[in-house]
Amino acid sequence: MRKFVVLALVVLMAAPGALLFARGGQEAAQVDSVEVLHWWTSGGEAAALGVLKDNLEAEGIEWIDSPIAGGGGTQAMTVLRSRATAGDPPAAVQMLGMDIIDWAELGLLANMNEIARAEGWDEVVPDAIKGFSKYDGNWIAAPVNVHSTNWVWANRSIMDELGLDIPTTWDEYIAAMDAAEAAGYVGLAHGGQAWQDGTVFEAVLASTGGPEFYKRAMIDLDDAALRSDTILKTFQRMEQLAGYLDPNFSGRDWNLASAMVIEGQALFQMMGDWAKGEFLNAGLEPGVDFEGFRTPGTQGTVLFNSDQFVMFQVAPQYRAAQNLMASAVMDPEFQIAFNTVKGSVPARTDVPDAQFESIGQAAMRELREANDAGTLHGSVAHRHGNPVQVMEAMLDVITAHFNGQVSSQAAARAFVDAVAQAR
Numbered sequence: 001m002r003k004f005v006v007l008a009l010v011v012l013m014a015a016p017g018a019l020l021f022a023r024g025g026q027e028a029a030q031v032d033s034v035e036v037l038h039w040w041t042s043g044g045e046a047a048a049l050g051v052l053k054d055n056l057e058a059e060g061i062e063w064i065d066s067p068i069a070g071g072g073g074t075q076a077m078t079v080l081r082s083r084a085t086a087g088d089p090p091a092a093v094q095m096l097g098m099d100i101i102d103w104a105e106l107g108l109l110a111n112m113n114e115i116a117r118a119e120g121w122d123e124v125v126p127d128a129i130k131g132f133s134k135y136d137g138n139w140i141a142a143p144v145n146v147h148s149t150n151w152v153w154a155n156r157s158i159m160d161e162l163g164l165d166i167p168t169t170w171d172e173y174i175a176a177m178d179a180a181e182a183a184g185y186v187g188l189a190h191g192g193q194a195w196q197d198g199t200v201f202e203a204v205l206a207s208t209g210g211p212e213f214y215k216r217a218m219i220d221l222d223d224a225a226l227r228s229d230t231i232l233k234t235f236q237r238m239e240q241l242a243g244y245l246d247p248n249f250s251g252r253d254w255n256l257a258s259a260m261v262i263e264g265q266a267l268f269q270m271m272g273d274w275a276k277g278e279f280l281n282a283g284l285e286p287g288v289d290f291e292g293f294r295t296p297g298t299q300g301t302v303l304f305n306s307d308q309f310v311m312f313q314v315a316p317q318y319r320a321a322q323n324l325m326a327s328a329v330m331d332p333e334f335q336i337a338f339n340t341v342k343g344s345v346p347a348r349t350d351v352p353d354a355q356f357e358s359i360g361q362a363a364m365r366e367l368r369e370a371n372d373a374g375t376l377h378g379s380v381a382h383r384h385g386n387p388v389q390v391m392e393a394m395l396d397v398i399t400a401h402f403n404g405q406v407s408s409q410a411a412a413r414a415f416v417d418a419v420a421q422a423r
Contacts, residue, residue: 035064035065035066036052036063036064036065036066036093036094037066037068037076037079037080037083037093037094038066038067038068038076038093038094039067039068039069039070039073039075039076039094040067040094041067041068041069042253042254042255042274042277042278043255043277043278043281043282045274045277045342047277047281047341047342048277048338048339048341048342048343050341051334051337051338051341052338053065055328055334069253070253073094073096073382073383074195076093076094077099080093093310094307094309095141095307095308095309095310096305096306096307096308096382096383096384097132097305097306097378097382097383097384097385098132098383098384098385098386098387098388098391099383100132100133100135100140100141100308100310101132101135102387103310103312104135104136104140105135108312108313109135109140109141109310109311109312109313110140110311110312110313111138111139111140112138112139112140112141112142112311112323112326113138113139115139115323115326115327116139119327119330121133121139121330121348123350124348124349124350125143125347125348125349126146126347126349126367126368126371126376127371127376128304128371128376128377128378129143129146129304129306129347131378132306132308132378132384133306133308140310140311141308141309141310141311142308142309142311142325142326142329142330143306143307143308143329143330143347144306144307144308144309144329144335144338144347145306145307145335145338145339145342145344145345145346145347146304146305146306146344146345146346146347146367147272147273147274147304147305147306147307147343147344147382148272148273148302148303148304148345148363148366148367149199149202149203149271149272149273149303149304149305149379149381149382150202150203150206150207150294150295150298150301150302150303151270151271151272151273151275151276151292151293151294151295152173152268152269152270152292152293152294152295152296153258153261153268153269153270153271153275153276153279153290153291153292154166154261154267154268154290154291154292154293155261155262155264155266155267155289155290156287156288156289156290156291157264157289158180158183158185158264158267159176159267159291161183162176162179162180162183164176164179166291166293167293167296168296168299169296169297170207170208170237170296170297172296173295173296174240176267176268177244177267177268180244180266180267180268181244185264185265185266185267186244186245186246186260186265186266186267187243187244187245187266187267187268188241188244188245188266188267188268188269188270189246189249189257189258189260189261189265189266189268189269190245190249190252190257190269190270191249191251191252191253191254191256191257192245192249192250192251192252192399192402192403193251193252193253193254194395194396194398194399195381195382195395196254196257196271197395197398197399197402198380198381198391198394198395198398198399199270199271199272199379199381199382200238200241200270200402201234201238201381201398201402202214202218202303202379202380202381203270203295203298203303204234204237204238204241204295205217205218205230205231205234206295206297206298206301206303206377207237207295207296207297207298208230208233208234208237208297209225209228209230209234210301211298211300211301211374211375211377213225213228213230214301214303214377215377217230217231218377218380218385218386218394219377219378219380219385219386221386221390221419221423223416226415226416226419227416231412231415231416232408232409232412235401235408235409235411235412235415236408238398238401238402238408239401239408241270242402242404246260246266250403254271254275255275255278257269257271258271258275258278258279259278261279261290262278262279262282262284262290270295272305272379272382273292273343273344273345273359273363274342274343274344275343276292276343276359276360277341277342277343278343280341280343280357285357286357286358286359287358287359292359294366300366300369300370300373300375301370301375301377302366302367302370302375302376302377303377303378303379304367304376304377304378304379304384305378305379305382305383305384306347306384307344309325309326309329311326330347330348332346332348332350332351332352335347335348335351336351336352336355336356339356339360340355340356340357340360343360345360345363345364345367346364349364349367349368349371351364353365380394381395389422390419390422390423392422393418393419393421393422394415394418394419394422396418397411397414397415397418398411398415400414
């Protein structure tokens with residue numbers, strides 16, 4: 001396989017009118033190490049990150065690892081801001097949706113139109129993904145993957161023991177967890193962290209109201225949608241789900257919840273498809289040892305987030321390295337190698353699916369179909385829907401409710417107020 005140099009030269013504002021380069025004035029070819037700030041720390045994620053690391057080290061570039069635990073990436077962005085303020089930014093940074101837009105609005109990102117045009121990125125990257133890869137009509141980032149968040153992961157042996165089929169409706173979903181609880185299993189494995197609560201909420205909302213309602217309420221922030229009975233019903237369904245959690249869910253990392261399903265302690269987990277990497281890393285086979293299916297009621301809808309590498313304005317001698325990095329990330333061979341390990345799917349729709357397992361193949365097909373149908377929407381909980389202040393306001397209400405601190409009726413009212421105050 002072709003070897004790729006993956007090097008993002010992150011440029012951060014040092015003072016008005018000045019730029020601070022992540023590395024000194026060396027030529028790109030002379031750089032012999034790169035520090036990478038990321039939050040890919042669990043088993044499946046670390047294995048996927050190894051694809052990048054191996055390609056880099058094959059080029060003689062030392063990989064300096066700076067992992068920040070916490071699957072949502074919030075902690076990593078906090079560390080990045082702190083280091084930027086201190087004048088000590090890392091060389092490469094994993095970045096998501098609205099964070100990319102925030103940097104673009106500062107006018108610091110490079111124009112990548114030339115390489116994007118030469119390689120035909122506009123023809124192969126889904127429109128909703130381009131909403132974050134492009135700003136003001138210009139390419140500013142190279143997407144490495146597409147994760148979707150509205151998945152349920154299931155232990156196949158428990159399903160077989162209880163005679164359960166994959167549920168396709170909400171009532172079937174609840175009945176399956178009832179059966180698991182009656183048999184002594186945890187119905188729903190979950191980690192009580194705000195971003196995890198939000199991941200569950202948005203899947204439940206899309207199941208309850210459909211993809212058009214999801215966009216109106218969560219992305220467009222339509223007042224009528226936010227005040228509708230559908231929001232109340234969503235909180236009532238969240239209250240149902242809370243009844244299937246074990247007493248120790250609070251503060252649990254997402255991959256530990258995945259381990260509960262893997263080890264046969266729990267029937268289901270609602271989590272993005274990065275969880276699939278945990279199952280594969282444990283040596284389990286989809287359709288045999290575990291199942292992955294869309295949250296019942298969201299079939300045909302794909303809620304997504306996408307890891308991307310941003311390009312900042314740099315001195316001319318760094319442009320070749322930036323273009324090489326961008327081309328490497330977008331190369332179909334790299335996208336296959338990375339995403340078959342990570343649990344995600346390629347960020348381009350023309351990549352062959354032969355090397356992906358059955359769930360990955362289904363996800364690639366569903367991504368294309370949702371892109372064509374207009375049912376591919378950004379995950380608010382993963383910073384692909386609204387500015388961070390809106391996301392955090394939503395998560396505050398969602399988490400308080402999921403922890404039993406407020407009733408469903410009070411949460412529905414508070415949700416409207418929180419969004420209004422955060423806008």
